[in-house]
Amino acid sequence: MDRRSSTCASFVSNDGSDDLVVRYQWGGEAIGLELMRETASNVVRTVHWREDPLGVTLGVEETSRRVFVTRSSRPDVQVGDVLVEAQGELITEYNLAERLAMLKKQHALNPDIPFVFAPPPSPVFVKKCAGELNDVGVDSSFELRYVNGRVVRYLEMRELQVLIRNSPKPCTMAFVQSKGHQFYSALQNQEQEQRRQRQIPSQLMVKDAKPHEDRAIETALSAALNFKLFQLVLDIVKCVETMDIKLTVEHYHFVLKIYAWAGDMQAALSTRDMMQENGLVLTDDGLYWLVHCACKLDLWELVQELLAHTIPSGQVSVNAYNSAISAYGNANHWPKVLGVYGMLPENLHAELKGWHLGAVTTAYTKADSKELKLQAVDIFNKHKAKATMFAYGDVVTALVETDQFDAALEIIKDMKNHGITSGKSAYRAVTLALICHGSAQEAKELLEEFIARMEDSPERFLDIIQFYADRRQSEEVKQE
Structure with missing residues (x-):
């Protein structure tokens, strides 16, 4: 097995749910991951x-x-x-x-x-895990929702195990914690912390426990968040300042996260200004939440300004750009995805992975000009080892739409060799490539395989119909 180093990233979903997503790229090493599913209802x-x-x-x-x-x-x-x-x-x-x-x-x-x-099968939850997944807080409140971009909820547990085991490595797994589970998890952690504190001898508690004012601040901020009293959060921060209690960078990041969830850009910017007034620097995490909020409200000029911001360490990471790519990609704002990618420093291009890399190739594929479509092919070739089945589908589509059918067939052959199936967005382009320069019989078999996906929508057949109409017209001209 080709084992590569694993990576882990967490972010808030931009689909309106504000679910917490942990995207884990697994290189194939042992990670102690066990999954579980509640017994499904037999009621039909x-x-x-x-x-x-x-x-x-x-x-x-x-x-x-x-x-x-x-x-x-x-x-x-x-x-x-x-x-x-x-x-x-x-x-x-x-x-x-x-x-x-x-x-x-x-x-x-x-x-x-x-x-x-x-009813649909019960979600697949994490029973236990170790290593990097455990370090970022993945626990039994997280659901495994995607493997290499494929929804896994409808799979039997045995089928899911086979999918994970046989997927090309690195394999991308997306774990999701719903907003409700986030609150429940926070309550559990708070209760565990309280029990732990009661067990610590009083002399050690004074030395090791978190200062009382810190716990009070976090409790007040959490309560305001739970009741969606977002203005109260800022009032608490101001009140704390009058009490001569210094907020930490972590406190401010918590506040920024709250306002990003709420979509309150003005309050988020006010929080950033408070940090600067108190001599605290905006870190990469803080920048991530500011970009998340600006993208959520589609404040493009502000997004550009924030992404151009260099954190004091000078080490700009890909996280803030991932936040913007996710937001605009989920909203199908493909020109904005191209704009964000254009701002991404060249030395960070190689750090784009999985869904974010796929969103960039999709954006280029959906562009009007041939030159931009071909850039999708160039990006794919540079980062082929990290490409998902969606990126493969995008590059086949780009090649077909620029009349490079032979090159498209080579990509299709590569997909077969690696066991990569055609996604819904790609099978029409794959079929066209096979009809134009490949095997007509193979194209026929592919159409039969995907007939259920096509349903009865005529739009899915228009390209194929147009191909034969053009060929017939050409033959009629020759006969004349």
């Missing part, structure tokens, strides 16, 4: 398709290949539910299209078709 629900529309849109979950609900207007069927059977027959990705077509015909004759749905 049967709904009947009668005269009214069924009100459910189905798709095939990309990792597990289960048939699940992608949209629902019914109160008794939720997005994410799994379709077990319809009209008494087990439904899989292989018979989904055929069975739905048949059920439509049956419904015309008998408008009472039963569909059986099951």
Whole structure:
């Protein structure tokens, strides 16, 4: 096994949930990771398709290949539910299209078709871990949500173990702690600390315990955060100053984190100014939260100003840039992703990994000009060892859209050699490359394999239809 050094980074999700995400790039070494899942409910629900529309849109979950609900207007069927059977027959990705077509015909004759749905599997949580994961605070409140960008919730535990074991290394795992779990975890830690303090002899407590005023400050700040009293946080900070209690850099970072979650840029900047007035320097962590808040509000000029800021140590890290790339990538603001990448110092390009590297290649692929699309290929080639399946899909798309079909086929061959599957965003480009300069039979098999993903959306076939229309027109001109 090709073992490489592992890396770990944590950040707050920019999808509006404010969940805490720990992205761990695992090089293949022993990490003591054990996973667990609560026993799933065996309760299934049967709904009947009668005269009214069924009100459910189905798709095939990309990792597990289960048939699940992608949209629902019914109160008794939720997005994410799994379709077990319809009209008494087990439904899989292989018979989904055929069975739905048949059920439509049956419904015309008998408008009472039963569909059986099951709730989604329980999330996969961390049972225990060691090493760097443990050091950054990953515990049983964290859910393993992605492996190499692939959702793992719908996998059986045995399938998940196989996926992790067989994934090319380094393998990227994303652990997520929901905001609710963050609060519960904080309460647990506080209770454990209180029990520990009660057990310490009084003479040692005076020497070793955290100063009472520090605990009081953190408790007050936490309480204000829990009740979303964000202005109160700043008032507490001002009150503490009048009491001649010096706040530490860690206190200020906690405040910056609060305002980043709240999306209060003015309060975050005021906190930064307070730090400077008190002779404290803004560290890389503080800059991360300021950038996070500015991106959340799409304050582009401020983002540029913050990213141009050099922390006093002079050692600018990639973290603040990752924060901006995540924010704009999750919001599909691809020109802004290109803008952030353009500001990234060249010596930090090699530190972009996993999702952030993929977001940059996606941004170049989605650009209008051929020159920018080809830059996606250049970035991919420089950092190929760290590329995810999404980056592979982006580079195939860029090559196809710039008519470099032979080069696209070489990438496809490389994907096969490394066991990398085509993601939903890439399979159309892969199919086109095979049709234009590869094997028509292989293209046909690929279309059949992904027919369930295409569903009945005609837009997914337009490029293929256009290719044959152009070829026919060319042949007709030759005949004349």
